[in-house]
Amino acid sequence: MNSVSVVTGAAGGMGIACAHRFAALGDTVVLTDLDQPSTNALAAELAAGGAEVVALPSDITDPAAAATIAEEVQRRGRLRAVAHTAGLSLTMAEWDRVLSVNLTGTVLLLDALEPLVTDGTTAVCVASQAAHLIPVTDPDIVAVLDHPLSDDFLARAAEVGIVDSGTAYALSKWQVLRLVIRRAPAWGSRGGRIVSLSPGIIDTPMGRRELDQQPLMASIVEATPLDRVGHADEIASVIEFLCSPAASFITGTDLLVDGGSTEQLKSQIDQLMTADDR
Numbered sequence: 001m002n003s004v005s006v007v008t009g010a011a012g013g014m015g016i017a018c019a020h021r022f023a024a025l026g027d028t029v030v031l032t033d034l035d036q037p038s039t040n041a042l043a044a045e046l047a048a049g050g051a052e053v054v055a056l057p058s059d060i061t062d063p064a065a066a067a068t069i070a071e072e073v074q075r076r077g078r079l080r081a082v083a084h085t086a087g088l089s090l091t092m093a094e095w096d097r098v099l100s101v102n103l104t105g106t107v108l109l110l111d112a113l114e115p116l117v118t119d120g121t122t123a124v125c126v127a128s129q130a131a132h133l134i135p136v137t138d139p140d141i142v143a144v145l146d147h148p149l150s151d152d153f154l155a156r157a158a159e160v161g162i163v164d165s166g167t168a169y170a171l172s173k174w175q176v177l178r179l180v181i182r183r184a185p186a187w188g189s190r191g192g193r194i195v196s197l198s199p200g201i202i203d204t205p206m207g208r209r210e211l212d213q214q215p216l217m218a219s220i221v222e223a224t225p226l227d228r229v230g231h232a233d234e235i236a237s238v239i240e241f242l243c244s245p246a247a248s249f250i251t252g253t254d255l256l257v258d259g260g261s262t263e264q265l266k267s268q269i270d271q272l273m274t275a276d277d278r
């Protein structure tokens with residue numbers, strides 16, 4: 001049966017790199033992104049190279065869009081791989097939009113695709129190293145994040161103090177890590193796997209924007225043992241691996257692809273906290 005893969009955020013740095021890899025494997029690739037001209041241009045480029053491609057430009061926060069993606073996958077064959085890269089960083093939008101795209105959009109997509117999971121289907125949800133650096137201890141915040149489809153989700157988020165884009169970004173990605181842990185049994189019972197991947201700073205339009213606009217980003221690069229930012233193709237290569245039989249025992253977990261920076265940053269934070277305590 002024909003293998004189908006889905007790439008969200010297909011007009012972005014990581015999405016483009018994933019789409020090229022899935023097309024090279026012979027999958028029918030379903031591309032979706034808010035940016036219609038760029039999604040269509042990528043689809044035309046891949047089709048010119050011989051791939052079967054479907055472009056479905058849409059907003060990931062629209063429940064109808066998730067349903068359309070699922071219908072298209074079903075029409076084309078068997079769902080093999082999902083690279084969910086669509087997302088917004090903290091300088092790109094207000095806190096409510098960041099929460100809706102990064103968290104509500106992820107839940108809508110996973111809900112729509114879960115019925116299509118069969119033996120070997122794998123989803124990789126791109127999170128962030130920010131998820132590993134935010135301490136989340138408040139049960140009220142956790143309770144809000146657990147219900148991103150509720151009508152009053154954003155009102156409740158505001159009530160618990162998620163009112164800036166930085167907090168919204170880190171918490172939305174933190175919840176993505178939890179989502180894959182929680183969904184792994186259901187995906188496993190259908191023979192599928194679901195994983196999150198937390199990048200460090202990656203040289204994409206988003207990564208470059210954050211480097212330009214946030215002085216803190218330079219210190220993350222400085223703390224990176226490999227002493228550089230990552231490249232979109234380095235993320236795509238890990239996603240290709242995670243979606244392959246070579247990763248057949250990896251599910252319900254997160255993989256940091258950050259050049260080693262997160263653990264260095266955690267030790268720096270620990271040292272600062274210890275110094276504060278003295």
Ligand SMILES: NC(=O)c1ccc[n+]([C@@H]2O[C@H](COP(=O)([O-])OP(=O)(O)OC[C@H]3O[C@@H](n4cnc5c(N)ncnc54)[C@H](O)[C@@H]3O)[C@@H](O)[C@H]2O)c1
Binds near residue numbers: 011012014
């Ligand atoms: N680049 C980095 O340094 C970095 C670091 C950590 C995590 N991430 C995460 O990696 C993922 C991919 O980021 P990237 O670097 O490729 O960014 P990018 O900005 O190049 O691509 C993101 C894509 O998502 C699309 N998108 C945004 N909102 C959407 C919506 N509502 N519906 C559909 N599509 C939408 C954008 O149009 C864009 O094409 C994101 O989830 C991001 O949070 C990136």
